[in-house]
Amino acid sequence: MTSYRTPLARARGLGPARTGTDHFWKQRVTAAANVFLVSFAIYLIVRLAGADYPTVKSTLAQPQNAIPLLLLILSGVIHMRLGMQSIIEDYVHSDGYKVAALLLNTFFAVLIGFACAYAVLKLSFGA
């Protein structure tokens, strides 16, 4: 199908990676969310410092603590994956190493995200 849009109009706003401002925008949205979610997590962890196991377990299982923690895990791993992607793209120039590093970056973020989410959900719903 013939496109009647000019090449300039098709490229405008997308940049060399063809993803436009998507990376920047997601990075800022998760940053804004993290300000609140990280503050909450610091409060929660300071409150639980030195607490015994049953206290920690029951506190983390409460919805008002588990839900913000799950949100932090989601927002946090998206943010850190994007940040590390920028670092890799800045410093790793050979295609092979770059693709490998970007792949490992994604694997690490997904692993951390699922491990933390699994743990919080198990504390909430597990025996």
Next chain:
Amino acid sequence: MAETGESASRPISPHLSVYRPLINMVMSILHRITGIALYFGTLLLAAWLVAAAGGQAQFELVNAFFAHPFGKLVLFGYSWALLHHMLGGLRHFVWDTGRGFSIGQVNALSWFTIIGSVVLTLVLWMLGLTLRGEL
């Protein structure tokens, strides 16, 4: 360009090492370094949560590490990196609005980041240790 003997003394493209460190440049570098530290530091959070989900024995093993002076030092560094990166992010939010770009404002925001992060970290730990009765 034929005089090859002189090529060694010709100026090369300047890079970071030729600049006197300026506060906004140091804060920019620290923002990236703390970001990297936080990235790998999520392993600590994951270890804590997975251990808590795993049972009392695992939890106490991880907790013993965090209670050890070395573990505490790691946590102290981690909390500073977190607060520093957060204040650095807030600085970037200010810049995102197109404000704060005069040299005086850039320097003030940069100093605010480092002083604020150190003060906040110390306050946080004093609060935490006082609550636990260790201070």
